[in-house]
Amino acid sequence: MIKTPRTKMQEQDANIRIENFLEVALGYSLEEAREEARRCIDCKNPRCVVACPVRVKIPEFIKLLLEDALDEAFETIYEDNILPSICGRVCPQESQCEGACILGIKSQPVSIGALERFVGDYGMEKGLANTGAPPSNGIKVAVVGSGPAGLANAASLRKKGYEVTIFEALHDYGGVLKYGIPDFRLPKEIVTNEVQNLENLGVKFVKNAVIGKSLTIDQLFEEGFESIFIGSGAGLPSALGVPGENLNGVYYANEFLTRVNLMKSRKGVFSKTPIKLGDNVAVVGGGNVAMDAARTAKRLGAKNVFILYRRGREGLPARLEEIHHAEEEGIVFNLLTNPVEIIGEDRLVKQVRCEHMKLGEPDTSGRRRPLPTGEFTTFDIDNIIISIGQKPNPILKDNTLGLDTQPWGGIITDEFQMTSIPGVFAGGDVVTGAATVILAMGAGKDAAHHMHEYLQTKNKQ
Amino acid sequence: MYKITKKVVLNEAIDLMHIEAPLVAKNAKPGHFVIVRVDKDGERIPLTIAGMNGNDVHIIYQKLGYSTQLLGEKAAGDTIEDFVGPLGKAAHIRDKKHVVGVAGGVGSAPLLPQLKAYYEQGTKVTLILGARNQDYIILRDEYAKFCDQIIVTTDDGSLGQKGLVTDALKPLLASDKSIDHVIAIGPVIMMKYVTLMAKEYQKTIDVSLNPIMIDGTGMCGNCRVSIGGETFFACIDGPDFAGEDVDFDELMARQNYYKEEEHVCYMRLKK
Numbered sequence: 001m002i003k004t005p006r007t008k009m010q011e012q013d014a015n016i017r018i019e020n021f022l023e024v025a026l027g028y029s030l031e032e033a034r035e036e037a038r039r040c041i042d043c044k045n046p047r048c049v050v051a052c053p054v055r056v057k058i059p060e061f062i063k064l065l066l067e068d069a070l071d072e073a074f075e076t077i078y079e080d081n082i083l084p085s086i087c088g089r090v091c092p093q094e095s096q097c098e099g100a101c102i103l104g105i106k107s108q109p110v111s112i113g114a115l116e117r118f119v120g121d122y123g124m125e126k127g128l129a130n131t132g133a134p135p136s137n138g139i140k141v142a143v144v145g146s147g148p149a150g151l152a153n154a155a156s157l158r159k160k161g162y163e164v165t166i167f168e169a170l171h172d173y174g175g176v177l178k179y180g181i182p183d184f185r186l187p188k189e190i191v192t193n194e195v196q197n198l199e200n201l202g203v204k205f206v207k208n209a210v211i212g213k214s215l216t217i218d219q220l221f222e223e224g225f226e227s228i229f230i231g232s233g234a235g236l237p238s239a240l241g242v243p244g245e246n247l248n249g250v251y252y253a254n255e256f257l258t259r260v261n262l263m264k265s266r267k268g269v270f271s272k273t274p275i276k277l278g279d280n281v282a283v284v285g286g287g288n289v290a291m292d293a294a295r296t297a298k299r300l301g302a303k304n305v306f307i308l309y310r311r312g313r314e315g316l317p318a319r320l321e322e323i324h325h326a327e328e329e330g331i332v333f334n335l336l337t338n339p340v341e342i343i344g345e346d347r348l349v350k351q352v353r354c355e356h357m358k359l360g361e362p363d364t365s366g367r368r369r370p371l372p373t374g375e376f377t378t379f380d381i382d383n384i385i386i387s388i389g390q391k392p393n394p395i396l397k398d399n400t401l402g403l404d405t406q407p408w409g410g411i412i413t414d415e416f417q418m419t420s421i422p423g424v425f426a427g428g429d430v431v432t433g434a435a436t437v438i439l440a441m442g443a444g445k446d447a448a449h450h451m452h453e454y455l456q457t458k459n460k461q
Numbered sequence: 462m463y464k465i466t467k468k469v470v471l472n473e474a475i476d477l478m479h480i481e482a483p484l485v486a487k488n489a490k491p492g493h494f495v496i497v498r499v500d501k502d503g504e505r506i507p508l509t510i511a512g513m514n515g516n517d518v519h520i521i522y523q524k525l526g527y528s529t530q531l532l533g534e535k536a537a538g539d540t541i542e543d544f545v546g547p548l549g550k551a552a553h554i555r556d557k558k559h560v561v562g563v564a565g566g567v568g569s570a571p572l573l574p575q576l577k578a579y580y581e582q583g584t585k586v587t588l589i590l591g592a593r594n595q596d597y598i599i600l601r602d603e604y605a606k607f608c609d610q611i612i613v614t615t616d617d618g619s620l621g622q623k624g625l626v627t628d629a630l631k632p633l634l635a636s637d638k639s640i641d642h643v644i645a646i647g648p649v650i651m652m653k654y655v656t657l658m659a660k661e662y663q664k665t666i667d668v669s670l671n672p673i674m675i676d677g678t679g680m681c682g683n684c685r686v687s688i689g690g691e692t693f694f695a696c697i698d699g700p701d702f703a704g705e706d707v708d709f710d711e712l713m714a715r716q717n718y719y720k721e722e723e724h725v726c727y728m729r730l731k732k
């Protein structure tokens with residue numbers, strides 16, 4: 001059993017998928033899911049569970065799957081993770097659950113993500129998360145932002161009886177899941193469906209509400225909200241800080257992906273918010289955002305898409321599957337290559353000059369530090385997409401008196417996730433800096449628990 | 462959905478609309494803007510808040526291309542899909558004695574609440590109102606309620622003085638020593654030359670920058686502008702900035718990056 005290889009998930013052929021935005025990985029059939037589930041040896045002390053940030057009861061749900069108790073398998077996951085269809089697709093499993101699976105030592109780990117996705121999709125199709133709206137306890141709470149942190153927080157609080165309203169700055173809900181992660185990795189219907197589930201639970205959604213601007217935190221309290229959760233994410237793009245960054249043709253990944261995902265620009269389709277892209281596209285960075293930008297550029301018809309990344313291959317922070325898929329799709333990886341200048345002509349980008357790097361001693365992140373070599377290469381390009389990280393957006397900080405933040409903009413919270421303002425809690429990327437969907441979801445859920453305790457104590461007094 | 466409670470056609474190219482939007486009206490101040498999406502799948506377009514009454518927010522827009530044209534096809538009683546704000550930083554109303562406002566075309570809409578705020582704090586206010594011809598001179602009566610003096614210029618001389626706003630500004634700055642501040646809102650090229658002139662006469666100057674925007678909340682970075690070699694996001698750091706060190710040429714180039722696509726989009730609407 002241990003030596004049986006993983007059950008491969010069907011995927012769209014690389015040559016075909018670069019022409020479309022449909023999902024790359026097609027998911028398991030019931031047969032395939034069973035076959036893969038059989039590989040799990042149901043460990044007494046499952047290492048996988050400990051490595052999952054929200055402790056999904058992995059062997060338990062896998063066992064239920066094998067017993068054909070799919071509804072129960074879904075319930076089991078759902079107790080810890082309200083977004084199984086999403087996390088099954090986008091979690092960096094190799095560094096979490098699967099990275100710790102015992103089978104991985106001698107062979108390949110169980111495809112936990114794929115199984116979670118299977119069960120999640122099954123539950124979604126059957127509407128298992130739709131349990132109807134629990135009765136209200138009359139206490140109003142507000143949630144700022146509709147990303148995974150906000151959604152999880154709202155769901156947990158609503159289930160405890162609170163009247164929850166989510167305020168979202170954009171015209172659509174889901175945060176990065178909607179405007180950042182492309183359809184070929186996470187079809188938007190899945191996110192829309194999760195939002196619908198929350199509406200069915202009785203969560204109220206208000207779009208076009210920028211908290212700090214349309215309503216301040218103080219005004220939310222005045223309107224009768226007794227506690228507030230901030231899950232406003234890390235949306236502000238980091239600059240590369242090299243000359244030429246403001247030339248035409250230079251995009252931040254957020255602009256590029258927002259135009260394509262949220263504003264629905266697609267090549268060849270009439271769009272009111274178009275995207276302009278030439279044949280040669282450089283993407284700076286090595287994380288999920290960079291992979292998404294590069295693969296999106298390819299799908300929009302760019303002929304040569306290449307990554308510029310200053311560290312080596314082991315340093316790439318993107319999910320393994322994304323790197324693998326990007327390579328299959330013909331994305332070229334220029335590693336140990338650091339852009340130092342973007343060169344233009346008539347204010348339009350033409351070239352990017354890069355310095356070759358070599359690896360030195362490990363730095364604070366534990367990865368070997370890239371060092372300059374004094375050797376340079378220049379690439380001809382039509383566009384360059386900068387994807388080197390995001391910081392929290394300053395709107396809330398700038399418009400909320402007494403909200404303590406880190407020098408880099410993150411909101412400071414105590415051990416109960418409360419901010420410096422009593423009754424105001426925070427979690428997700430706005431606290432940790434850009435991280436992962438599952439961590440944000442977990443933070444939203446945990447905060448719901450702390451808010452519940454806070455409100456109970458407060459209302460007793 | 463947001464209801465259009467009133468619409469006034471100011472001239473063939475410019476309309477005024479009142480939109481019912483309590484969440485925008487609540488905290489709006491001069492200098493703030495909104496982002497409008499006319500319909501589902503529509504573009505997000507920024508427009509300055511030109512005034513308010515109760516829950517209604519006023520916008521004045523020039524029908525330039527696809528999205529503003531589409532907005533112009535709406536009538537009172539219709540609804541629009543999205544209307545979010547107030548965005549940006551409120552205008553910094555400085556402690557000044559005599560301010561000259563320079564408005565180019567539809568720039569007279571965003572300038573109005575700012576000049577009014579100056580007037581209300583006791584500053585003397587002079588206005589130069591410029592447009593291509595007399596049909597495009599708007600809001601003159603509104604301004605007349607509080608401006609000390611109004612000079613009108615038109616490119617073709619159909620109203621007021623023939624020429625550019627700078628032709629009217631120069632003698633003013635040269636002769637009236639009491640002027641200690643200039644605000645210019647209009648086409649970038651106009652703001653550039655007004656800024657140069659203000660610098661020549663050593664007056665402080667504020668301008669309102671209008672790069673292409675998408676979210677308007679500091680997320681996309683499309684709206685970046687260079688000021689004194691530093692990058693700012695106009696949607697969260699502005700849109701109003703001191704004009705002295707703004708790289709207007711970069712702004713003009715960035716505004717034009719999507720020109721062809723905008724044209725194609727517009728032609729589809731005409732069909």
Ligand SMILES: Cc1cc2nc3c(=O)[nH]c(=O)nc-3n(C[C@H](O)[C@H](O)[C@H](O)COP(=O)(O)OP(=O)(O)OC[C@H]3O[C@@H](n4cnc5c(N)ncnc54)[C@H](O)[C@@H]3O)c2cc1C
Pocket residue numbers: 090091092144145146147148149150167168169170174175176177180181209210211212231232233234235257288289292319393395396427428429430434435436437438440441
């Ligand atoms: C392109 C891309 C790809 C990624 N890929 C992966 C992946 O494969 N796997 C993974 O685990 N993680 C991935 N991530 C990271 C992951 O998406 C984030 O860590 C996660 O979405 C953070 O969730 P959040 O709820 O904290 O914030 P967000 O998802 O950022 O949501 C915050 C929401 O709050 C709204 N908001 C902000 N300010 C205000 C305000 N003042 N008032 C009202 N609303 C406001 C925003 O509009 C947004 O909708 C990716 C990120 C990006 C950008």
Ligand SMILES: Cc1cc2nc3c(=O)[nH]c(=O)nc-3n(C[C@H](O)[C@H](O)[C@H](O)COP(=O)(O)OP(=O)(O)OC[C@H]3O[C@@H](n4cnc5c(N)ncnc54)[C@H](O)[C@@H]3O)c2cc1C
Pocket residue numbers: 494504505506507508509510521522523524525526527528529530567570571670671672673674675700715716717720723724727
């Ligand atoms: C902060 C701010 C305040 C503004 N206030 C007003 C106002 O009060 N009244 C008014 O008439 N206009 C205002 N504008 C300009 C207005 O947003 C554009 O005229 C409008 O977006 C044009 O859209 P369109 O589709 O009709 O025309 P298009 O044909 O798409 O574009 C015409 C021109 O508008 C600019 N433009 C296009 N899309 C955008 C966008 N999403 N964001 C910004 N600029 C864009 C382009 O540079 C282009 O040259 C403001 C712009 C900004 C940034």
Ligand code: SF4
Pocket residue numbers: 051052053054055056058081087088091093096097098112113116438
């Ligand atoms: S939530 Fe993520 S880490 Fe946890 S089991 Fe599921 S895929 Fe693995």
Ligand code: SF4
Pocket residue numbers: 039040041042043046047048049058059100101102103110112
């Ligand atoms: S560690 Fe691997 S084999 Fe063990 S329970 Fe978890 S998934 Fe199954």
Ligand code: FES
Pocket residue numbers: 673674675676677678679680681682683684685694695696697
């Ligand atoms: S409009 Fe997107 S950051 Fe300013």
